Amino acid sequence: AQSVTQLDSQVPVFEEAPVELRCNYSSSVSVYLFWYVQYPNQGLQLLLKYLSGSTLVESINGFEAEFNKSQTSFHLRKPSVHISDTAEYFCAVSESGTYKYIFGTGTRLKVLA
Amino acid sequence: NAGVTQTPKFQVLKTGQSMTLQCAQDMNHEYMSWYRQDPGMGLRLIHYSVGAGITDQGEVPNGYNVSRSTTEDFPLRLLSAAPSQTSVYFCASSYSARGTHEQYFGPGTRLTVT
Numbered sequence: 772a773q774s775v776t777q778l779d780s781q782v783p784v785f786e787e788a789p790v791e792l793r794c795n796y797s798s799s800v801s802v803y804l805f806w807y808v809q810y811p812n813q814g815l816q817l818l819l820k821y822l823s824g825s826t827l828v829e830s831i832n833g834f835e836a837e838f839n840k841s842q843t844s845f846h847l848r849k850p851s852v853h854i855s856d857t858a859e860y861f862c863a864v865s866e867s868g869t870y871k872y873i874f875g876t877g878t879r880l881k882v883l884a
Numbered sequence: 885n886a887g888v889t890q891t892p893k894f895q896v897l898k899t900g901q902s903m904t905l906q907c908a909q910d911m912n913h914e915y916m917s918w919y920r921q922d923p924g925m926g927l928r929l930i931h932y933s934v935g936a937g938i939t940d941q942g943e944v945p946n947g948y949n950v951s952r953s954t955t956e957d958f959p960l961r962l963l964s965a966a967p968s969q970t971s972v973y974f975c976a977s978s979y980s981a982r983g984t985h986e987q988y989f990g991p992g993t994r995l996t997v998t
Binding site: 876 | 888915917919924925926927928929932934940942974976982984986987989990991992
């Protein structure tokens with residue numbers, strides 16, 4: 772069955788340090804992969820997505836994620852975080868041919884001054 | 885465009901009461917869905933719709949009903965509220981039902997059942 776695992780529930784990191792938020796999925800078919808960000812008391816917003824093609828995808832605010840099919844992972848990285856990146860990040864998967872998105876449990880990123 | 889709107893923002897219900905959470909989108913999106921968000925559990929899909937007149941169950945459908953009579957609206961009905969339904973509810977829409985397009989989320993409804 773399709774599932775998404777985000778192993779880290781909370782990640783504290785100092786400002787300007789690099790960060791990696793991990794996401795692993797299980798699926799037996801082709802998948803589409805997404806990262807969403809949720810700022811306090813708001814809905815989710817798309818950060819980046821992988822549909823096909825280049826396995827490295829980037830967002831406009833410096834985040835990137837790499838699709839690794841052999842390891843069934845889609846980890847999110849940023850080389851230097853800002854206080855404003857403090858938020859909860861959700862990895863999501865949809866399987867080709869289905870209508871359902873499955874979300875991970877989320878990782879709360881806290882950037883410290 | 886207003887995007888995805890949800891009403892109300894907050895609601896307190898007593899056990900056994902019923903209510904409808906409203907969701908509307910003005911982007912002519914084909915796909916709409918309802919999620920509940922609980923601490924440590926991420927977002928769980930309640931019901932979804934791939935077009936007007938077509939709905940299906942998600943991961944946690946018990947205690948909830950939906951209908952989709954128009955492309956724009958996708959209300960979620962709680963039939964007889966229970967404390968276990970205390971949660972934050974998000975409605976989302978997507979251009980395509982094929983899973984290749986991002987979902988746009990509403991601001992959420994925070995529901996407390998006492």
